[in-house]
Amino acid sequence: QKEVEQNSGPLSVPEGAIASLNCTYSDRGSQSFFWYRQYSGKSPELIMFIYSNGDKEDGRFTAQLNKASQYVSLLIRDSQPSDSATYLCAVNPSGNTGKLIFGQGTTLQVKP
Amino acid sequence: DGGITQSPKYLFRKEGQNVTLSCEQNLNHDAMYWYRQDPGQGLRLIYYSQIVNDFQKGDIAEGYSVSREKKESFPLTVTSAQKNPTAFYLCASKDNRDNGYTFGSGTRLTVV
Numbered sequence: 477q478k479e480v481e482q483n484s485g486p487l488s489v490p491e492g493a494i495a496s497l498n499c500t501y502s503d504r505g506s507q508s509f510f511w512y513r514q515y516s517g518k519s520p521e522l523i524m525f526i527y528s529n530g531d532k533e534d535g536r537f538t539a540q541l542n543k544a545s546q547y548v549s550l551l552i553r554d555s556q557p558s559d560s561a562t563y564l565c566a567v568n569p570s571g572n573t574g575k576l577i578f579g580q581g582t583t584l585q586v587k588p
Numbered sequence: 589d590g591g592i593t594q595s596p597k598y599l600f601r602k603e604g605q606n607v608t609l610s611c612e613q614n615l616n617h618d619a620m621y622w623y624r625q626d627p628g629q630g631l632r633l634i635y636y637s638q639i640v641n642d643f644q645k646g647d648i649a650e651g652y653s654v655s656r657e658k659k660e661s662f663p664l665t666v667t668s669a670q671k672n673p674t675a676f677y678l679c680a681s682k683d684n685r686d687n688g689y690t691f692g693s694g695t696r697l698t699v700v
Binding site for chain 1: 619621623628629630631632633636638646678682686687688689690691692693694
């Protein structure tokens with residue numbers, strides 16, 4: 477069974493701090509990796525995707541991928557209360573079926 | 589504007605009743621997906637379709653049925669065989685690039 481694991485949290489950080497969200501996956505042949513943000517009662521919204529080892533930056537968000545360790549993370553710099561949400565990690569596994577496998581999500585709380 | 593429309597937003601089902609959730613997209617995406625989300629859990633795949641007139645079971649297809657007669661439409665029927673249907677249902681679509689899903693706004697189904 478191909479799995480994606482996240483710490484459910486909640487992860488609490490003060491406003492202005494860096495929030496670090498982590499995700500591990502079991503399928504070593506996984507091709508691509510996605511971070512979705514989901515506000516309570518709403519549908520997920522894609523915020524970052526990464527395909528290659530290393531870092532990818534977009535504004536206050538940085539995705540980090542280490543395929544050897546089967547680990548992907550999301551850093552949020554200068555965290556704002558509006559960043560408070562559940563962050564879902566999703567993986568496109570080997571086989572290129574297009575079916576994403578989701579982790580259970582990490583709840584982030586940014587306190588003013 | 590292009591997007592995915594799910595309806596209704598809220599749906600109440602009586603015991604033993606079949607209900608159909610609508611999902612329509614005007615993004616010209618080939619692939620469409622249905623996921624179920626339970627409180628505190630990630631998304632679990634119910635059914636998916638990569639092309640018109642073809643669909644495959646996901647991880648939790650029992651008690652559900654779908655059709656894909658048009659590229660734009662992928663309705664999900666929750667049958668009376670689904671014993672625990674109360675959940676948040678999400679429809680998604682993607683094009684043939686590996687850049688993640690676009691989600692609809694979701695349907696919250698409750699058994700009364």
